[in-house]
Amino acid sequence: MRRLMIAGNWKMNAASDTTAAWLDAVVAVNAPERDLVVCPPFPYLGQVVAGLEQSQLQVGAQNCASEDGGAYTGEVSVAMLADVGCQYVIVGHSERRALYAESNELVLAKTRRVLTAGLKAIVCVGETLSERQAGHAEQVVGQQLSLLLSELNTTEWQAVIIAYEPVWAIGTGETATPEQAQAVHHFIRSQLAARDVGLAEATQILYGGSVKADNARELFSQPDIDGGLVGGASLDADQFLKICTA
Ligand code: PEP
DSSP states (O other), X not given: OOOEEEEEEOOSOOOHHHHHHHHHHHTTOOOTTEEEEEEOOGGGHHHHXXXXXXXXXXXXXSOOOSSOSSSOTTOOOHHHHHHTTOOEEEESOHHHHHHSOOOHHHHHHHHXXXXXXXXXXXXXXXXXXXXXXXXXXXXHHHHHHHHHHHHXXXXXXXXXXXXXXXXXXXXSSOOOOHHHHHXXXXXXXXXXXXXXXXXXXXXXXXXXXXXXXXXXXXHHTSTTOOEEEESGGGGSHHHHHHHHTO
């Protein structure tokens, strides 16, 4: 049985005082059968790791460099993330693909770095509204997955989580229906199964796109949805706690 996972992505939203209040509110979360993760911006990782020392919640970063280290001004390496206590890294979020031109090749390179450092990669895939309207959702998601499937070995895949995030549902308040989400999750699992049936059974596939306390339960009860990557609602400690236990 796959464990349910809930990961919060704060994006570029945080301050020391709001982070401290959020930590106080969530530190005692108790859902031992689930994997719970929060991904704050880089400057707050230390504060969040320290604040969650006694908590079930684990910590992730929202991005990493594709290089090991050196003359890359402004970049943050996976070794640094591991050193400050991160266990996960989000890779290939649609905002990074769209705003920072991250290609499938770069997403693969970053994923490799994450796995080599012994961390887990939450790799995001998802189609835009026009791609969905043109009937190309599965084709787009299939292309985004294809390099990962051909290049990563089965051992590496054990530390990969896929997040299906339809771009049209991110931050828009418009959620994919449980049926729409389940259909793409099923497609993703079938792509994994074509490579290795065991891999398909074991890989956690999260849904992301306007997940809220009031729609989480129905989404998470779909057979191929193993939890959620939660943006806006993860900033609100009460909402996040409700989603974590939905
Ligand atoms: C996200 O940024 O990964 C996301 C799913 O955002 P939201 O929940 O706000 O749609």
